[in-house]
Amino acid sequence: MAQNPERRAALVNAAIEVLAREGARGLTFRAVDAEAGVPKGTASNYFANRDHLFDQVGKRIHERMGPDPAVLEDSVRRPQNLALAIEYMQALFGRITHDRSGYLALHELRLEAVRRPELRTTLTRPISENLERDIGFHLDSGLPGDRSTVVMLYLAMSGLIVEHLTLPGVLEAVDIDALIADLVTRAVATPDA
Template sequence: MNQDRRDRLRDAAVAVLAESGGRGLTHRAVDAAADVPTGTAKNYFPTRDALLRAVAERCLEQYRALAASLAGAGPGPADAEQLAALLAGLLRDVAGPGRPRVLAYLELQTEGTRRPWLAALLDPIAAGDFAAHAHLLRTAGLPAGPERARALTLALHGTIPHLLTGAPATLAAAGLDDLDRFARGLLAAVCAEEAR
C-alpha cells in the first residue's frame, strides 16, 4: 500500500475525530477529509477498530516528533530554564497546532472506556509521560523522584482541557494566560525543597 496515502488518511482521520468526535469518525468522512475516492479509507483500514488504531498510532507519532523537536538534538534541557521553555512549548502546541491531535487523543481515551484493546494501546503512551518527565527533571539537574514526576505530569495533563477550551477567565485563574510563567512556577512548586 502507498505509505503517503496511508499517512494522508491517518491525518484526515485525526482531523475528523477532533472535529466531529467519535460518532463522526466514519470511513466516508475520512475519505472526504482526505479528498480521496469513496472506499479508500476502508481499503486501508477495513474496520472502525482499525481506523481507531490508525488514529492512535498517528497521534503518538506526532507527539513524539513534537517532543523531539522541542528537546533538540542534545541530551535534553540542561537546566530549569530550558526545561520550563520545553514545557511551555508543549503547552503552546496543545492550544495551537497540536490541538487536533490532542482533541483526537482525548476522544480516543473516551473510546477506550468501551474498548479495552484501545485502552491497552493508549496506556503506554500516557504512562510514558511519567518516565519522560522524570528523565527531563534529572537532565535539568532538578529533583526527580517519582512523586515529583507524578506531580509534574498530572499538573501538565490537568492543563489540557483548559487550554483546549481557551476560556479567558479560566486561563487567567489557572495562570495559563502566560505559559512561560506557568511552566517556571510549576517547576518551582514541584521541585521546591521539603519544608523543614
C-alpha cells in the same frame, strides 16, 4: 492490494481531524474519505475496521505531538536547571496547543477507550511508555526534581492543556507562560527540612 504509505498517512491525519471535530461517533470511513479528499471507499481499503483505524490514529497522534529530537539533543548540552525545566514545559504547551486537533483527538480516543477495552490497552501502552521515558530523561539529565515531580508536572500540564483547548475563556486573563513557570518552580521546590 498494494497500499500507498503516503495515502495511508493522509487518511490517518484526516481521521485525526474528523475525530477532533466530530468525536468518535463521527469517525466513519466515509467522513475520513471526505476529509482526505479521496474517493469513497478508500479508507476501508486501508483499515480493516474502525478499531484498526482508532489504533492507527492513536499511534499517529503520539508521533505528531512528540518533541523534535534535534531540540532535545541540543538542550542536553545546556545547564540542566530550573530555567530549562520551565522551558521544556512551555515548549510542551506550545507544541500541544499548536496541534489542537491532535490533542483533542487524543482525548476523544481516551473517552472512547472507556467503552473499548482493546483501545484502552492500545492507548495505555504508549502513554505509559512516554511518561516513563520523560521520567528517565528528567532524572538522567539532572533536571531538578524527582520521579514524583515529573508525574505531578504531567498531571498539571494535562489539566492546563485540556482547560486551554476546551474552555479557553476560563484562563483568558492568565499569562500561561508565567503560570507554567510558577507551576514548575513549585513542583521542583524541595520542602524545608
